[in-house]
Amino acid sequence: MMRGLLGCVAILTLAAPMPQSSFDLHARYGQPDVQRFAIRPDITMTVEYGDDHRACILEIEPRQAFIRGRLAEMKTISKEETLRLLDEVAPPEIRGAEKVPLFSNDIETGSQCMGHGTFGQYANANISLSYIVCDPPAGRLTTGVDGARVQFTRPACESLTKWNGN
Amino acid sequence: MLAAVTPQTSDEYYARYGKPDAERYVVRPDLVLAVEYGADGAACKMRIESRQSLMYSMAIRTNPTASVDEIMQALNEVVPPETRGEDLGPGKIFGQLAGAPPPEEYENVTIIQEFGGGAKDMKLSSVAVLFKRPDCQSLPKYSDPDWFKSLKPHSQSQVQR
Numbered sequence: 354m355m356r357g358l359l360g361c362v363a364i365l366t367l368a369a370p371m372p373q374s375s376f377d378l379h380a381r382y383g384q385p386d387v388q389r390f391a392i393r394p395d396i397t398m399t400v401e402y403g404d405d406h407r408a409c410i411l412e413i414e415p416r417q418a419f420i421r422g423r424l425a426e427m428k429t430i431s432k433e434e435t436l437r438l439l440d441e442v443a444p445p446e447i448r449g450a451e452k453v454p455l456f457s458n459d460i461e462t463g464s465q466c467m468g469h470g471t472f473g474q475y476a477n478a479n480i481s482l483s484y485i486v487c488d489p490p491a492g493r494l495t496t497g498v499d500g501a502r503v504q505f506t507r508p509a510c511e512s513l514t515k516w517n518g519n
Numbered sequence: 520m521l522a523a524v525t526p527q528t529s530d531e532y533y534a535r536y537g538k539p540d541a542e543r544y545v546v547r548p549d550l551v552l553a554v555e556y557g558a559d560g561a562a563c564k565m566r567i568e569s570r571q572s573l574m575y576s577m578a579i580r581t582n583p584t585a586s587v588d589e590i591m592q593a594l595n596e597v598v599p600p601e602t603r604g605e606d607l608g609p610g611k612i613f614g615q616l617a618g619a620p621p622p623e624e625y626e627n628v629t630i631i632q633e634f635g636g637g638a639k640d641m642k643l644s645s646v647a648v649l650f651k652r653p654d655c656q657s658l659p660k661y662s663d664p665d666w667f668k669s670l671k672p673h674s675q676s677q678v679q680r
Contacts, residue, residue: 387543392535419541
């Protein structure tokens with residue numbers, strides 16, 4: 354009877370869905386090439402690593418589903434908070450000498466509440482921000498940043514360019 | 520001096536921000552497995568698709584590199600058929616998927632095939648797996664209107680057709 358019971362437990366164990374944790378997947382596939390961290394309660398940072406296992410791309414966004422398409426929810430982070438976070442994860446010492454300052458250029462990318470983009474260029478990294486500006490009757494209003502990206506320019510990051518999805 | 524304390528590796532980010540809530544693994548040279556974890560630390564959502572760097576995340580994939588066989592092989596590896604539970608048949612969907620199969624419902628997971636590629640040559644571009652554990656309930660499910668809102672443009676156009 355005991356043997357039968359153990360058999361049933363074994364069958365149930367085999368049939369149960371295998372919970373896949375980070376530990377399980379790491380053991381099977383090695384280090385992840387991308388990870389996402391909650392850097393504030395409602396803000397995430399997605400990191401893509403280079404061949405040297407150091408960060409090559411950092412994407413700061415309002416928290417939303419990781420597994421989704423390109424149509425993100427319309428959430429934003431204040432410009433001030435975004436700049437604070439950029440200084441936290443890619444401080445000037447890491448970016449290197451400034452070549453093109455952020456907000457010295459601006460590209461309109463949408464209509465009505467306009468999507469805008471700007472980029473900064475530094476010795477070791479490029480930073481791009483996309484943000485939204487609305488035109489209410491009272492005047493222009495920057496509603497917030499919907500995404501910020503830091504792209505490091507180390508040689509170890511060059512191999513990522515081949516993964517263009519095509 | 521400051522450069523030394525700014526995190527730049529996985530361990531350093533972990534030390535500062537805690538466990539990642541999502542990760543991506545290279546499961547074949549040109550194929551990745553994206554995973555979003557639930558509050559219990561186990562996978563709640565997965566997507567298997569051709570590898571694409573974040574630097575191209577806004578680009579439309581016109582020719583996914585991974586083959587259907589590779590994608591299905593990886594699916595069976597990470598979610599073996601015997602772990603899916605009873606096959607409950609096709610799931611309900613919002614709108615019409617022109618020619619695309621509906622999601623397949625199992626006792627423990629929902630499996631959604633996603634199609635992409637050129638307009639003339641639609642092919643399987645990715646497979647999403649949604650786990651039905653209680654700890655995953657707070658994450659969006661495919662049956663939420665939000666799921667289709669968040670699908671890729673190709674899948675969206677199929678829905679609208």
